[in-house]
Structures are given as structure tokens and as C-alpha cells.
Amino acid sequence: MHSVILYTATRYMLPLLVLVSFFLLLRGHNEPGGGFVGGLVAATSFTLYALAHNVAKARRALRIDPRTLIAVGLATAFVSGLPALLRGEPFMTGQWTAFELPVLGKLGTPLLFDAGVYQLVIGISMMIIFALAEED
């Protein structure tokens, strides 16, 4: 059953939650958070959107097919391990930039790895929840 109140509130909460999820991802290396939690929060927000509106709209809001997101996430995580090989170090040895960015601190492959995790978690959560919600 439709609820104007939920519908409207959700419309405003979605961007905020996605923002927060982003935030959780990026600063996870230094404070509580990280790819998992970030991804889960983003997933929660799209879930909320699907509950308030419907799955089709939530899919449109996500823009990227969850399956692609999964593949990209896995690929990102994998790729993050490769730069080390170029430098003759074992797979997944962290490589860091010399300069520092605000919030993020130094950029490095572990962050890329975490970003892969983030994408993947969104992807899998949405794949599962959309598929389930479409059952009805």
C-alpha cells in the first residue's frame, strides 16, 4: 500500500544515505566504516527506496545493474592487487601515493580494494533484495 509520507521522506533520505555511505567508505581506513558498512548503508537506502516506491524505480535509481556492479566490484578489488606486481612485490602489497588528500589521507591500493568491496556489497544486496521483492 502506498504511503505519501514514506514516499516523500524516502525521496529526501536516499541521497543523504548514499552520501553517508560514501563517507563511511572513504574514511573507513582511519575511523569506523569501510567498504562493507558503506556498501550496506547504500544498500539499505536503495532497499528503503524499493519498499517505499517499487523495485523498478529503485532499479532506476541505482542506474547500474546490480550484476554489473558485482562484476565491477570484484574486478576493482582484483585490480587493486596488481600494481604491486609491477614493482616486483607480492600480490596485494599496498602501494601509496606520496601526497595526502583531506579526509582520505594518502591514496593507495587498499582504498581501491575497499572501493571494490563497496561496489560489490551494494551489488549483491540489491541483486538479492530486488529479486526477492520482484517475486511478489
Add this chain to the structure above:
Amino acid sequence: MSTLLAIVVGVLYAAGLYMMMRRSIIKLIIGLALLGHATNLLIFTAGGLSRGQPAFVEQGAKLVPVEAIADPLPQALILTAIVIGFGVQAFAIVLFKRAYQTVGTDDLNQMRQTDRLSGGPGA
């Protein structure tokens, strides 16, 4: 607190396993979830409890004495276990749902077709 949590772990195991020995498929799912909780809490308790000392290095500091923080490794392990457990459990839930829909009952004892013995080896 560790004693208390140890008992809680026992309760969670007992409850989870008891639920898994029911014949209802939903109870089985819930039992699996409880089993996961029990295990995570067990690792957490076994890893040593230290109240209010999260495993962070202060901003600006280079390192932190190990006595001043909770052991981060069990936490990382549990985190991995929680997430894996979530994936597995999500799959299990959906599978059990499909099984219920396909078989038409949630009574596990009626799902013994694949173990049935029929006839002997042809003589």
C-alpha cells in the same frame, strides 16, 4: 563479563541447535542464524574482552601500545565471518523458500525423497 558471555554463547548454541532439530524449515533457518550469532560471539569472547578500547591509532600518533586497545584481529575475523554468514544465510533463506514452494510442505521429514531406498539392485 567473559563468564556471562560464555554462558550466553552456550545459550545461543543450544537455542540454535535446538531450532535446527525441529522439523520446520523456518525454524531451521532461524537456527542457522542463531548458530552464526553464537559463533561470532564465541570468537569475540575468546579473543579477550577489553571494555571501551577500540582498536584505533589516534590521529597524529604513529602507533598505539597493544595493551591500550582491544585485540583487532578477532574483530577482523568476526567481521569476515559475519559478512560471509550473511551471504550464506541469504542464499539459504531463499533456497529454503524455494524448497517449501516446490515440495509443498515445510516439514523436513517429508523431504526424504533423495534418500529413499527403493527395490534392490537388480539380480
Add this chain to the structure above:
Amino acid sequence: MSQSAEILLLCPILVPFLTGVLALFFWNNRRLQRLISVLGMAATLAAALFLMRTVSSTGIQVLQVGNWPAPFGITIVADLLSAVMVSLAAMMGLAVTVYSLAGMDAQRESFGYYPILNVLVMGICGSFLTGDIFNLYVWFEVMLIASFCLIALGGERAQLEGAIKYITLNLISSAIFLAAVGILYRVVGTLNMADIAVRIQSAPGGPATTLSIMFLVAFGIKAAVFPMFFWLPASYHTPPAVVSAIFAGLLTKVGIYALIRMFTLIYPEGAVHVLIMVIAGFTLVCGGLGAIVQEELRRILSFNIISHIGFMIMGLGLMDAGHAIGKLALTGTVLYLIHDIIVKTNLFLVSGVIQRLQGSGRLSSLGGLYHARPLLALLFMIPALSLAGVPPLSGFWPKLMLVRAGLEAGRYLIVAAALVASILTLYSVVIIWEQVFWKDKPESRVFDRSPISDPLPRSAWLAYLLPVAALALCTLAIGFWVEPFSVLSERAADQLLDPRGYIDAILPNLTEPGPAGLKGAP
């Protein structure tokens, strides 16, 4: 250690992973998925064989992932046993993938079959290669979830019923394993298996012994030993044959591998070995008895899987009977693993061809293939006889070693159990042979669907027979040319019996056990 060797160590894990991801990208293009998978598996096999050669010639290979020194990061390590297992896993992966080109239906193929298959191989290889006990748990889970998906993929009633049992019991195993890891960390304060092996000596008795039992139970469930094998016969016959084939070949072997690793490296002595022996005896006999009353092809084979697990852990149980005997027994176990993986996979693949040809797996509705398909009959007979241990095929040699070790150790009961299991296996194989090949095909009853009348296209027949024939050739090769395999197994057993080499390769700074050697820095 050179970088190429390091890359080589990770290849069996990363190549299937990459293949799976690529296949995932091309979700809607089955043809491309097939191509990628075949190429990926071939590459994995090549890497694995190369790795085995490297290990064989230059010793145990170690990689610290992320360049974190040994007890702190995750260690990937290949001794001979690992290298052999990985090679076999890759080989089975390739065989099964090629077979899938004909043996897997289009619908399953378009719902992620190839990505999941690749992940399964990744998980299996990861389990064989990791030197970290929690990482082992992770690979177990990777393998398990992939196997869950494969067993349920298609969602037919039997599959679902089997999958519930499979999943539930395996999850219990995982929970026990995980709990044991958690407590083990508390007791020894480390996760690196070599480090554990060093440190557990200073923490004997009490929890350490109990933990060994927990590991035994957890891995025992995965290895499907008595009396914890229920999930296997309940589920292995339900998915498409090609899926059963890779399960039959590899999954329980991962459990056995874990048992071997655990009870050679971390718990090389103790009362557990006696328990393992008792379990082995019951497993041998119960599995064998189960096999002779089944009347469906893959169910007979499933019980045979269980029975033969008994052989493998029998060797482990005999390990404590002195060095020479222990070495003979472990050699037998390793060789049995090699033999069993190839033969079991092959038998399930053949059973898939039979089922495809005659539309059923029930003995009562099969028959006449000795006349109709002599080549198939031969390709069945080779692995089947090998399964029964008929000399001089591949199954005979490890059995000979194990029986000899048992006799020399004076453990006559386990030898008796092994011999009983052999005759029961022979009996069950004979039943299959008579019913499927010798007997005439029974007139199909009115309400039966007629067997598939469409003749197999040539390409499909090729995809079916190529892997089957290749594996049969392996069986023959191991049987008639057993010396190199025997020597390989013996060397693997040597490494297992003397874990110092393994430990030193992983913890080179460790001069003596204790905190002295722990000041590592990247």
C-alpha cells in the same frame, strides 16, 4: 624466491577468479562464457602443473600476500601435497568444463553456471594453498557457497531437498570449524598454521586436545566420514551429472586435505589418530554397505565415495605407527587421493553420459550399452575397475600400500575393514556393469518416457568423451606407470611427516620457538 614463482603460487586462485569475473561480465553471452572458462581452466592447469614442477625441483614455495611477514599476513604455501592437489583440482576443473559444453543445459548456463564453477575451483585451490587457518575457513566458504549454488542451480525438487541437507550439515561443520579457530587463536595467539604448529607445543593438553577433536569433527563432516556423511548421498545425485562429477572428485577431498594438514602439521601425535582409525574402519564398511543396496547409478557411486574416504583417512590414522609405516601409509593416502579424484570424477562423468543416452540413472531401466556403446563400456570399465582396486590399475597401488602399512602396524581390524570395503566396492561395480552394460535394455513401460531418441551430435559426443577418455588414460597411466606417482607421493609424505621443512619455509627467522623470532618487519 623469484617473483615468477610467487605469481605462479597465486595463479590457481586468481586465474579462476578472473575467469569467473569475466564470465560474469559476459552474463548474456553463453558462447563467450564457455570459451573464457575453457581457456581459464586450461591456464589454471598449466600454472598448477608448472607450480608442481617448481615445488618438485626447488622445494616448498611460499608467498606472503601483501608482503606482510609470516605470522602476520596471510601465507600462501605450496608443498608437494598442495601442489599435487591443486594440479588435480585444475585438471578436474578443465575436464568438467569441457564436458559441460555438452553436458550442461543452456538455461543453467545462462544463470551463472560458469562463474560459479570457476569460483568453486578457486575456493578449492585456495583451500589447498593457504597456510593460514582462518584463510582456510574463508576458502572453505567460497567453495561451499559455490557448491551450494551449483547443487541447487535449476531448482528441481530433488535438488532442493538434497541441497537443504547438504547446506545445513555443512554449515554446522563451518560453525564448529570457525569456533575452533576462534578458541585456537585464544590458546596460541596466531593463525598461521606453521606458527600454530610451533606454538601449540607449549600449550598442550586441555583446550588444545579438545580443539583437535573439533577440527576432526568439522573436517570430518566435510570429508563425509562415518557417521557424518549424510549430506553426501542425500545430495550428490541430484544436480546435473557434471556438477556431481566435480563434487565427487574434489569436495570431500578438501576435507581430507584439511584433516591431513591438521593432523600432520599441527597435531602430528596424540590419541586422535586412533580415533581417526576407528572412524576410517566404519566409514569403509558403512559406505560399502550403502553402495550395494542402492539402485541408482550416482547413488551407488556416492556411497562408494564415502567408503573410499575411509582408505584415505586410514593412512592418516596409521601415521603414528612408526616412521617407516607412517610414511608408507601417508604415501598410500596421497596416492589414493590422486587416484580417487580422477576416478570418481570420471565415473560421474560417465554416468552422465549414460543418463543422457538412456534418459535415466536407475539400474532397472538401463541396459544394453555393452552392445550399443563398446567404447563407453570400456571407458566405464577402466575407472570402475580402478575404483574396485583391481590391479594393476591406479586404485590398486595405494590400497596395497595402505593394507601393507596396516599389516605391518599390526592393525588387523582396519585391514579387514579395508578388504571388506574392497569386496563391497567390487560387488557394487559388478552390479552396475551387469545392469547397465551386460543386461539388455528392458522394454520401456508404457508410462515411461522413452529414452532420448535424438542421437548425440558429433560435437557433443566429443565434448563428452574427450574428458572421460583423458581421465581414463590418466588412470591407466597411474596404474601401469606408477613409479613416478609413487615417488611423488612418497616425497609428499616425507614432507608431511617432517613438518620442520614446512615450518622453516614459512618462518625462516624462527630459530627457536618463542617470541625471539617474531620481530619481523616488511
Add this chain to the structure above:
Amino acid sequence: MTQFVSTLLAIIGAFFILVAGIGLVRMPDLFLRMSATAKASTFGVIFTFGAAIVYFQDLAVTSRCLAAIIFLLVTSPVAAHMIGRAGYLTGAKLWEGTVTDQMREDYGRDEPPGQATPPAEPEPPPNDDSEN
């Protein structure tokens, strides 16, 4: 000083939270429980966030706490609305002291407010719970 202010705020927050707990137990029907409690708890939590703001006196903490407060102010009434409506639709009993129910005719509920006899739930759909 700030410590005492912050503690005071925390105490007030705890007080309202406790009120919410007591209200949840004591109030006689679903809607009264919700009216009385869910908001009291939000109110209480806002006070505790205030305590944190005062205690830490840190821009990061303050901004985050404010964000959380705003978020709570949006979500908790929406949640209450959702449950309230669902509760009404699934036939939660109204307290016998209820004076009016203007939703009844529009939503086709047949029993008048405050009647003691009707079943706790409407005819459960085949897949619904049986409640005790």
C-alpha cells in the same frame, strides 16, 4: 562545567527514554503506546546527542550529531506512521476509553472502538501468523 551540563542532558535523555519504556508497557492500546513512547524516546535520544555535543565540543561530533538528530526527526515519525497504519489495518484493538474513530467507516472496520470481544487480528491470510 561542560561535563555537568552534558551529564544533566544525558540524565534528562535517560529519563525520557525510561518514560518511553514505561509508557510502552503501561499504555493500554497500540496507538497510545506509540503516541506516548516512540516520540518520548526520540526526544530522549536527542537529549543524549545534545549531551555528546556539549561533552566533546568538537566540530565533527557536533555536525554528525546534528545530522543524526535531523535524520531521527524525519525517520521516527515516518516509522510511527507506518506501524500505526499497519497496526490499524491488521486490526489492533483500540482502548475502551477511546472516544472516537473517524477512520473506521473509511477503512471498513466493523467493530466500534473499545469493544472487548473482537479477535485480536482480522481473519489472518493464509500466510500470516497466528498470534497468541
Add this chain to the structure above:
Amino acid sequence: MFLINMLLCLIWVALTADLSPANLLFGFVAGFFILWMMRRIEQPSRYYYKAGHAVRLTLIFCWELIKANIRVAWDVLTPTHYMRPGIVAIPLDAKTDEQITLLANMITLTPGTLSLDVSEDRKVLYIHSMYIKDVEQTRREIKEGFERAVIEVLE
């Protein structure tokens, strides 16, 4: 559009507690990215930011919040109930989704009252109130208090 973007940027800065230009820029980019992601959902409605009305609304709200909380607390903690609860239908003048939502939420947030539902045609708001002396009076209080303020802010 730009406003929301700025708003998100500000929230970002608030969350990260870092006012450096680089962070501002990053926040803006992040906000832009999110908005770009959301672009397809629906067109955002226009915003009229009426600071005065908003302040007034906030004040009304806070006062009501405190007053009502204390009243409810008293009722909860004392043994006897002074309540006269009931469900009241309130005809709505508020038109847009935002107005209705804000109104409903404010009603809910003030303890003692609870928005239960909005009718399908968005003409009626059903609320549950703990203290109904008179149905009409309850309606009037809501319409002249919250609703007017809300409409003024979000017009």
C-alpha cells in the same frame, strides 16, 4: 538543483568536519555525483526558502514538543490515565507531498498525537490523539497551528 548540490556539499563538510577548500570541492563533486545518480528518479520541485517562516515553524514545533512530552511523561508515570484518545480525520489544505509529509511528521513528533494515514486522494489526514476534548477543537488546533506554518514555509 544547485541548491541541493550545495546542501549536500555542506552536509559533507559537516560530516567530515573539515573546511579546507579541497574538501569543499570534494564534497561538491561527491554531491554532484550523487545528484547525477539520482537524476533519473524525478524532477526536484522548486524550493522557496523562507527563513522567517521556517524559524517560526521551528519555534512552534519545539514548544509543542517540550510541552507535550512533559504532559505525556506525567500521564505515563502517574497511576491514573487522564487520556481521552480517539482518531480524528482532518481535511487537508496542504497540497504538495512535501507539505503533507512535513505536517504529518510534525504531528507525529509531538507526543500525544500520531499521524496514522493520508487518504488516497490526499484530502484527509487521519490522526490519533491522546487528549481529545472536542473533535472540532483538535482539528482547529492542528489546522491553525502546524498546517498554516507548514504551508507558509513550503509554498
Add this chain to the structure above:
Amino acid sequence: MLWAVLLGFILAIAAPAAHRVLGRASGWVLGALPAGLFIYFLRELAAIQGGGHRVVSHGWVPSLGVELSFLVDGLSLLFALMITGTGALVVVYSGRYLAGHRHLGRFYAYLLMFMASMLGIVLANNIISLFIFWELTSFSSYLLIGFKHDEQRSRQAARMALLVTGLGGLALMAGLLLMGQVGGSLELSELLGRGEELRAHGLYGAILVLVVLGAFTKSAQFPFHFWLPNAMEAPTPVSAYLHSATMVKAGIYLLARLSPALGGTQAWMAILTATGALTMVLGAWLAIQQVDLKRLLAYSTLAVLGLLTMLLGLGVEAAVKAAVLYLLVHSLYKGALFLISGNVDHATGSRDAGELRGLRRAMPWTCGAALLAGLSMAGLPPFFGFIGKESFYAAVMNAPAQAGLLVVLAVVSMTLMFVVAGVVGFRIFMGPVTGGAARAHEAPRAMWVAPVLLGLLGLLFGLFPGPVERGLLAPAAAAVLGHPDVPVPLDLALFHGLNWELALSVLTVAAGIVLYRSWDRVRAAIGVLERLHRHGPARWYEWALQALDKVARVQTLLLQCGSLPVYVQIVLIVGIVAIGVTWGAPINTLDLTGWRDVRLYEFMIVLVMVLATCEIIRTRSRLTAIISLGVVGYCIALIFQFYGAPDLAVTQFAIETLSVVLFVLVLYRLPRFARLTAGVRRGWDALVAVSFGALMTGLLLTSASKESDSHLSRYFAQNSVAEAKGHNIVNVILVDFRALDTLGEITVLAVAAIGVFALLKLRLEKARRRCPPNAADSAMD
């Protein structure tokens, strides 16, 4: 020597193709190999004239001490010659006998494989090689017995032979391995010289029993004899070759070969003599009950096998000589007679000795061969059989113990054998033409050459026993007696003067003639034995199989009962017992000091968690259970939060929330809770569950008392910022220190999602499903 054995296998592989190419001539061509080998072995024989033996060794599996080593002495050559000689004849014979059969090519393959394996047995010096060849003969015999595999009787007979000999084979394997262990070598040439040690060892009894078991099953000694008559389902050449001339003699060979190592003890003598004598009498007695030619011959073969076993058991020089001699005698006449029965069958379509008469006109060559072989079998001079019988009587009379009894048994058996010889070699060819004999015609040349040749040899050797004695039998006997380099002269002659042996022979012939003349009546009169025998070992075999099936069925139903709750429970009980038994931690090692620091709010949270857990079990509402589960999850997250794990807490909160959503989405489809089990069962389950929980609690408490070692954490705390550039140590562990875990973990998630997707979206088309009522069948694509 290696090639002599391997050639057979190679030719076996090539045989089907060769047959396809050669067509009708295939028998002659393929028969050339055994014939060539025969000549080769004759030359080998020449090489060891006057004593001596030779060991040829080729490496195979040095790591196991398994070599393809061959022991060439009188005994092995005696057998090798029998094998190749008869083999050549049988191959040629088969080419005609099965001409036109669709699987003749395979038949050759099996036959040649058998021949090669048999050669392997008798030549092998390495006991493992010997065992390998031994098993190969069982297996090829299986294929040959089941050659007419569309008949159920054939399949059953084949299975019976395989199971019985397979069982014996396994015993033999154990026995040989034990022998190798005790004797310290796997080479026969070494072991044979270590008889003293072997016989003195404590394991001698076990070795003897196991080896004897292997030999007895193979050589069809009582009570394992029943498979042999049934094996007559095989085509006649197979019966002639495997089941009279060669394979069944493998057991005899083994006993003969090992008698220097194991023989000479009381136990050896008792077991072998008793079993042999029993088998001999039983076989002979049952033989004259039969009317089917092949079964008649099969039972008489049993008798001879018993006779040979008995002689080897006696072990004295005379007995060994007799055994070696009779071995050859029997091979010659019995091979011929089997082939003759094949000819008769081929010509008349019947093998009924009671019905067939007067074949001599239609089948002159066959008849001639039959007379020659029959006379030899009957033990009449001047045939080789007479010498054999004389020698047998001589041996029995000189038996170390129970000579009197043995003589009686021997005479009875020989008399009965005389009757058999009469029936097969005389009766069916003489008299008026009856029944199927009317249609009869002479067999093609390829089929009468072999029996005639064998029959003539029987006559030739009878007339001139000298060369064969010196050249072949003396070295063989020497080998059996344990001194292969010193030949033992047998002193064979048709006439040794008037002695007891001759008297017994006369008695035998007289009694035999009487019995033969009243064969029909005798058969009816002693039918009781046949009826008794129906309840004998063959029935035991059936019972055993049925019992096995029953046991297997019961245990499978018991263990693999299909009920998941039961499975879970068994696994748990195993865990509880195993862990509980080994735990053995006294209660005072439990660290119960962890109570002291509990704070009120923590206690409340824990309390609520426990209560919620109880609620999950108690409630009958699904939603309440889900909600309570959520409470448990949130409470755990709070505990994580309290004890320094904010990352865990946030993850747990998020995942718990998503899980709740998941549960709720799925709940539409799931049924409501039902209470399905009885109270007692619930109580028991609760006991099991609580026991397990208590064990885990105890384990935790025990290990909690250990001082934890934090060297890993110290490293992480020191290097997290410096090396890994992160302040959140947990996150650094996840994405850097232990990133591989995380890689695996996200793979799990990805696969789980794909699996869920496939489960929900993939619906196999109905048309592709097959045989839906059957689980197993519907599982195939």
C-alpha cells in the same frame, strides 16, 4: 621372459582389430602366438635340463619393491607349457566354435588376456606381481563366464565366480603381504629359502590361512567349490581352458610353489589333506549325478583339484611326484573331454549325457579323441592316466597319517571317475543313435584337431613316459620339494610289477565297470546326496548375499534415514561425545572470575538477549521469532560496541537490518510455525542442544583462563599507521594485512547473490524435465 608375458596382453588389445581384419582365419593366426610361446618355453625347459632355475628381473615400481621378476624353474615351466599349449589349441578351437559370433573379437581379447595373466602367475617371482596376475585371471574369467551376458544365468555365474575368487584374492593379498613382511622380501626366490623363519613366526598361522583361502577359492576347494559348476555357463572353450586346464590350477600352483616356504607343518598337512580329500570325494560323487556333459566334467574336475590339493598337503616326496604327474595327466584328458563336449553340443545342440547315444558314426574324429581321453581318464593302461593313478595310489598308501582312510577315499573317487570317463568318453558315442544325435555331424577340423592331439599325447606319454618325466616332471617336482636344482626322478613306468597299486587299480576298474553299467540306477539311488548338496555352500553363498543385502539395507535405512533433524542430531551427538570424552578438563580449570566486572546495563542487555533467544524458541509466531532474532542481533552489536569493536557493531547493525528485511520479504512465502514433534522428542533434542551449548561454554571458560598471546596484535598496532597508512586497525587488517580473506569473502557474497538470483529467476522449462516422479532421474539436465 618379460615379453613372453606381455605379448599376450598386447595381442589381447589388438585381437578385436585383428579379428576384424582376418575374419574366419583369425583363430589359426592368433593361435600362433601361444604356439610360439609354447616352443619358447620348450627351449627354456631345455636350458634347465638337469636342474637349475633362473630369475629374470625387470624394474617396475622400485619404490614399492614391486618388480616384474620371473622365476623360471621346472614348476613354472610345467605350467607355462600347459598354459600355452592348451591355449594355442583352445584359440584355434574357438575360432571355429564361435565363428560368426558378434563379439568373437572381444572373446579372443579376453582369452589372450587370460592366458597372459596366467603365464604371469606361474612365472612371477615377485609376490605382488603374482597377485596382480592372479587378480587379472579372476577378472578375465569374469568376462569369459559372462560372455553370454544377455542371459541372466551367465551374469549370475560370472558374478559368483568373481566374488568368490575376489574374496579369496583379497585374503591372498593380505597373506602374501604378511609373508613378505615376515620373510623380509617380496621375491619368491628369497622367500622360498626362508621357510624355517616363516614357519616359526607367530604370524605363520595367519599367513597360512590367508594364502590357503586364496588358493582354495581359486581352485574351487570345498566349501568354495560351487562357483565352478556354475561357471559352465561360459562357452565351452573357456571351460576347457580356464576351468579345467589352467585357472583352477592356479591355486594348486600357488600351494605347490609355496610348499617349500609354508608346507610341511601339521597345520598345512591337516588343512590341505582334509579339504582336498573332501573335495575329491564330493566332486567325484556329485559328478556321476550329472547328466549335463559339462557339469559332469566340472564336478570331476573338482575331484581332481581335491586330489591334487590332498597330495600337496601330504607333502612327502611320493605325493609331490604324484601331484605333478597327475596335474599333467588331468590337463591332457580333461581339456580334450571339454572340447569334445563342446563339439557334441555344437553338433547336436544338446549336452544331455542321459539322452545322447550313438554319436560315433556322425562324429568319428571326435569319437576317437573321446576314446583316447576317456581311457586315460579311466586310468587304463597303456594311457598316461594309468601311470598317474598308480602313482597316486602309491602316494596315498605312503601317506604319513590316516593312510587307510585315504586309500579308501582314493579308490572310491577313482572308481567314480572311471564312471565319468565311461559316460563322456564312451557312452554317448556307442549304442543306438538317439535324440539329438540323429542331427549330428562331424565338427570342423579346427575343432577336432585339438582333442585328438590331446588324446594322442595321453597315449604317447603313457607309452613313453621317460622323456616327459625327465624333461618336465622331475624338475617340477624338485621345485615343489624346495630344491629346484636337484631333479627328482619319478621313475615312471606302465608296469612296476605286481604290487598293491596294481591291485587297487584292478579293483577300481572292476568296480567302475559295475557302476558304469548301472549308472542310471546309481544316479537315482544316490540322489539324496545331490539333494543334500542343494543346501550346501551354493545356498550358503545365496544366504550370505541375502544377509549382506539385508544388513546393508538396514544400516542404510538406519543411518541414511532421510530426516534432516535426525542427521543434525547424530552429528551433534558425535561432536558432544568426541569433544566431551577428550575434554577431560576438571571443573576447577574453568575460569569463573569473569563475573566481577559486569555492569548493570550490560547485564540488562545480556538478559534481554537471553530472553529474546528463549522467545524465539517459545513463540509460535514467525514474526515474533524474526523480531526476537533482530533483538538478539542488535544486542550482540551493542556488546561489540561496549568492548571496543565499533566496526563490528556498525556492520552487525547494518547486516541485522538487512537480514530482517530479507526475512520479511521471504516470509510471505513461508508457512506458519507448526509444532511437529512429540514432547519426548523435544525433550531429548533439548538435552542434546543444551549439552552442546554447555560444552562450548565450558570450552570458552577453560580457554579464557589462558593468558592470551598478542604478538600479532602488537605487530598490527605498531605497523598499522607506519606501514599500512591507516588508523583504523581493523579496517587495515581487512583491506591490507589480510586482504586475501576479504577477497574470498566478497567472492562468497557475489556467488551467494548469483545463486539467489538464479534460484528465484531460473525456472527450468517443463519440456526439458524428464521422468518427474523420480528424484534421481529428474535431476539430469
Add this chain to the structure above:
Amino acid sequence: MSALVGMSLLWVLGLMGVAVVLTFYRLRIGPTVADRVIALDLLSTIGIGIIVVYSIETDKKILLDAAILLALISFVATVAFARYLEKGVRR
């Protein structure tokens, strides 16, 4: 931090703990599912409060994040339950 403040905060936490137990009592007795859902909602709200006060008590501001996150997401579970209940009625 003065001992008094620390003590008071512990008492505050204790009060919240009592509230948790009370809330659970409602969850336990129901009577309707909606009642239990509010109880769950209230539990998570109290959880937020507990986390905030706890982070003050331990003087660790990074512990606050969990409270904020819980505030953001616990709402979703409640919405899901509400949807479930309504769906049940509509059918």
C-alpha cells in the same frame, strides 16, 4: 572526568538498561505484531541513546559513529515490517 560524572553516566546507562528490559517485556507480551515492531523500534532507539552515553562515558568519540549509523538504518527494518503487515491484510 570526575568520579561523580562517571558514576552518574553509569546510572544513566543503567536506567536505559531498565528501559530496554521494559521494552522487551512489551515485545514478549505483544499482543499484536505491530506492538512487537514498535518495541523493536524503541529498542533500537534506546540502543542509540546507550551508545551515545557510552561514548561519553568512555570519552571515545569514534564510538559515536555507531549511534549515527543505527539512527540511519534501523528505520528500514520497521518499514519492512509495516509493509509486511499491510501486505498480509490486503490479500
